[in-house]
Amino acid sequence: MNRLVILLAGTLLVVGLAACGGEPDGERPAPSEDLPPITNRIDVPPAVRRNLGITFAKVELRTVARTRRVPGHFELLPEARQAYHATLAGQIELRVSQYQRVAPGDVLFRIDSPAWREMQHTLSERVTAIRSAKARLDALAPRSRAVAEHAGRLVEQQGVWEQRMRELAALGEAGAGVRSELTGARAELATVATALAEVREEEAELAAERAELESEVRGHREATPLLFAEAVGEPVAVGNGGAAAAHDLALARAAALVGVPVSELRAPVGDAQDAKPLWRSLDRIDVVAREGGTVEALEVTNGAWVEVGEVVLRTREPGLVRFRASGLQADLAALADGLRAAILPPGGGAAGGGTALPGTLTIGLEADPMARKIDLVVTPDAGARPGWARAGVSSEAEIVLRGTSEPALAVPQASVIQDGLSMIVFRRDPKDPDKVIRLEADVGISDGRWVVLASGVMEGDEVVHHGVYELMLASGSAKQQGGHFHADGTWHAGSDH
Numbered sequence: 001m002n003r004l005v006i007l008l009a010g011t012l013l014v015v016g017l018a019a020c021g022g023e024p025d026g027e028r029p030a031p032s033e034d035l036p037p038i039t040n041r042i043d044v045p046p047a048v049r050r051n052l053g054i055t056f057a058k059v060e061l062r063t064v065a066r067t068r069r070v071p072g073h074f075e076l077l078p079e080a081r082q083a084y085h086a087t088l089a090g091q092i093e094l095r096v097s098q099y100q101r102v103a104p105g106d107v108l109f110r111i112d113s114p115a116w117r118e119m120q121h122t123l124s125e126r127v128t129a130i131r132s133a134k135a136r137l138d139a140l141a142p143r144s145r146a147v148a149e150h151a152g153r154l155v156e157q158q159g160v161w162e163q164r165m166r167e168l169a170a171l172g173e174a175g176a177g178v179r180s181e182l183t184g185a186r187a188e189l190a191t192v193a194t195a196l197a198e199v200r201e202e203e204a205e206l207a208a209e210r211a212e213l214e215s216e217v218r219g220h221r222e223a224t225p226l227l228f229a230e231a232v233g234e235p236v237a238v239g240n241g242g243a244a245a246a247h248d249l250a251l252a253r254a255a256a257l258v259g260v261p262v263s264e265l266r267a268p269v270g271d272a273q274d275a276k277p278l279w280r281s282l283d284r285i286d287v288v289a290r291e292g293g294t295v296e297a298l299e300v301t302n303g304a305w306v307e308v309g310e311v312v313l314r315t316r317e318p319g320l321v322r323f324r325a326s327g328l329q330a331d332l333a334a335l336a337d338g339l340r341a342a343i344l345p346p347g348g349g350a351a352g353g354g355t356a357l358p359g360t361l362t363i364g365l366e367a368d369p370m371a372r373k374i375d376l377v378v379t380p381d382a383g384a385r386p387g388w389a390r391a392g393v394s395s396e397a398e399i400v401l402r403g404t405s406e407p408a409l410a411v412p413q414a415s416v417i418q419d420g421l422s423m424i425v426f427r428r429d430p431k432d433p434d435k436v437i438r439l440e441a442d443v444g445i446s447d448g449r450w451v452v453l454a455s456g457v458m459e460g461d462e463v464v465h466h467g468v469y470e471l472m473l474a475s476g477s478a479k480q481q482g483g484h485f486h487a488d489g490t491w492h493a494g495s496d497h
Contacts (some may be wrong), residue, residue, distance in 0.1 A: 040438040041429065042471060054467035056428055057415055059457045061407040064447050066334075068399050069344075070376055072325025076391045080320035082291055084313050086306040087257045088113035093284070094302040094313075102289045102315060109312055111285040119254055123227065123279055126250055130220045130231040137213040144206050147199060154196040161189040224250045226266060230277065251279070258285050293317040319385040323359065323378040325397045329367055332374065334401035337362050341378045341399045345388050357381075357389055361399055410450040415463045416441050417472050426464040426471050427457055436464055436471065 044054060086092070090113030096102060168182040221228045226248035229236045248262060255262045260278075268275035293315035300312055323343045327335070342356035357380050364375030378397050380389065388395075416425050422440050429435040444452030457463065464471060 041435045042426075042438065042474060043434060044436050044471075045434045049467070052467045052470050054471075055465045056462040057412045057465040059409055059411055059453070059459055059461040059463060060450075061459055062410040062450055063400050063407050064410050064445055064450050064452050066401045067447055067450075068327070068331055068401055069396050069447065069449065070325040070327045070399065071394070071396050072323055072376070072378075073394045074321045074343075074389055074391050075324050076316060076318075077320040077322055080293075080317045081296070082289075082293060082315045083311050084108055084287055084289075084315070086111060086308060086310045086312055087259060087287075088115045088285065089307050090114065090116070090285075090305070092300055092302065092304050092306055092312060094298065094300075096295050096313070098295050098298055100295045101293075102295060103292050104289055106289045107286045108289055108295075108315075109287050111287065111306075112283075113285060116257065116282070116285055119257065120279065120282075123250055123254060126220075126224060126227055127231045130217075130224070130228050133213055133216045133220060134232050137210065137217055140206060140210050140213065144203070144210070147202050147206060151196060151199040151203065154192055154199055157192045158189065158196060161185055161192055165189060224248045226251050226262065230266070254279055258282065259287055287312070289315065291315070291317060318390055321385070321389055321391055322380065323395070323397055325376045325378065326371075326373045327376040327399075329372045329374055331401065332363075335361070335363055335376070335399070336402060339399060339402065341397050343378055343380065343389070344396045344398060345386070346393060346395050355386070356398070357386060359397075408444065408452045409457055409459060410452045411457070411463050412465055413446055413449050413451045415465050415468060416443060416451055417468050419472050424468075424472055425453065425456070426468060428462040428464070430461070438471075 044052075048054070088111055090111040093110040093112070095107045095109055102108065165182065165185045168178045168185055171178045172182060220231075226236060227250055228234070251262050251265055255265045258265060258279075265279045265282075266277050269278050269281045270276055294317070296314045296316045298313050300306055300310070306312060339361040341359050341361045343359060344356050359378040359380040362377045362379065364377060367374035376397070376399065378399075411425065416423050418424070423443050425439050425441040426436040427439055429437055439456045442454040442456060444454050446452070
């Protein structure tokens with residue numbers, strides 16, 4: 001492979017010389033005093049960078065000596081998946097397609113359910129029962145007043161006849177003939193007493209009926225306060241804490257089946273004059289998305305009949321992921337929950353031209369005794385997720401172990417190349433982004449992907465990453481001859497353009 005690259009470089013060099021009107025080596029004139037001085041700077045205009053595939057990586061402060069890189073993959077968080085079930089048996093009308101993006105509140109499917117119509121009928125019957133019980137209770141009041149008035153009159157009559165009997169008895173003791181009148185008075189008193197007893201019995205029956213109706217109405221009010229308020233046209237009862245009594249057993253069950261709040265189920269629908277609560281006018285049940293996500297799978301076909309509890313569709317939120325890696329048990333002494341970590345893009349972080357995803361480390365619950373490894377879970381920080389952070393994508397995570405090692409300036413290992421006995425790095429000229437500066441790298445410790453540079457660079461500088469081999473070949477010739485790149489990426493030794 002190296003021989004092929006050398007042959008290709010030699011071919012490009014010959015073609016470049018020919019294109020510039022150069023002569024063969026044996027006929028090239030001696031360099032003149034007008035040639036520019038040889039420097040360690042190389043022109044790399046945009047066309048050259050594009051043709052040679054030159055990319056740059058930033059110099060970073062990294063704790064290379066205390067960094068562990070572990071392989072792993074992204075996986076979905078448990079809450080990233082949502083399954084939507086049929087709360088009632090019925091016919092399904094799908095409103096979304098597979099891989100469609102949905103937002104919270106979007107309608108996913110509709111259910112045409114006979115069971116819901118039975119529920120509506122039950123609620124209507126409950127309202128009717130409330131109105132009937134309240135009406136019968138209200139009707140007892142005038143009846144009770146009438147019976148009480150009748151009883152009062154009978155008591156007065158009873159008193160009159162008792163007084164008449166006492167008077168007749170006094171006359172009889174005085175020798176007057178009042179036997180027949182006394183007999184008649186006793187009969188009238190008995191009739192009044194019988195009528196009063198019947199009235200008292202009716203009062204007792206009314207009291208029992210009132211107690212029964214009051215108990216029935218109280219039961220409706222306590223079990224279904226919202227339906228009760230709707231049935232009798234009263235405001236919703238307020239509890240001791242000042243909150244509305246919203247725990248309505250009947251409406252709560254209906255709201256759970258429909259999947260909407262009770263308040264929405266009670267909301268009036270239609271014109272103000274003929275407004276009805278939603279539960280009366282609702283024809284089909286709309287099932288809406290609880291969370292945002294993408295429709296992962298449709299478990300039934302459009303128009304299918306489903307039973308209660310059957311899964312209709314599933315969604316997932318691709319951005320809710322974590323990174324599960326496999327670490328060595330030997331590193332456990334230097335690992336701890338809460339350590340900072342960075343998930344590298346496929347291809348390797350800055351070395352691959354991407355930005356690492358920061359996160360927090362959590363050590364797995366169990367280790368593998370045979371492989372002597374343990375799961376290391378990195379949870380990304382809150383915020384937007386890059387497109388490559390998806391379930392199943394393999395990459396690596398960098399974990400900074402506990403210790404006292406200080407960060408040092410480091411560059412990707414692939415940005416440093418050996419030229420003879422020297423290690424070379426090409427730093428982008430801070431004053432001219434179309435030039436690079438060839439430097440002998442004062443390398444330090446390396447973790448296999450990043451290497452420490454002891455001098456020559458500062459944090460934030462850029463070094464050549466891809467294309468460093470071509471620059472090394474060109475700069476090796478330039479040290480003796482000077483030269484330049486053409487826009488097509490070919491190198492021309494010499495000063496003529």
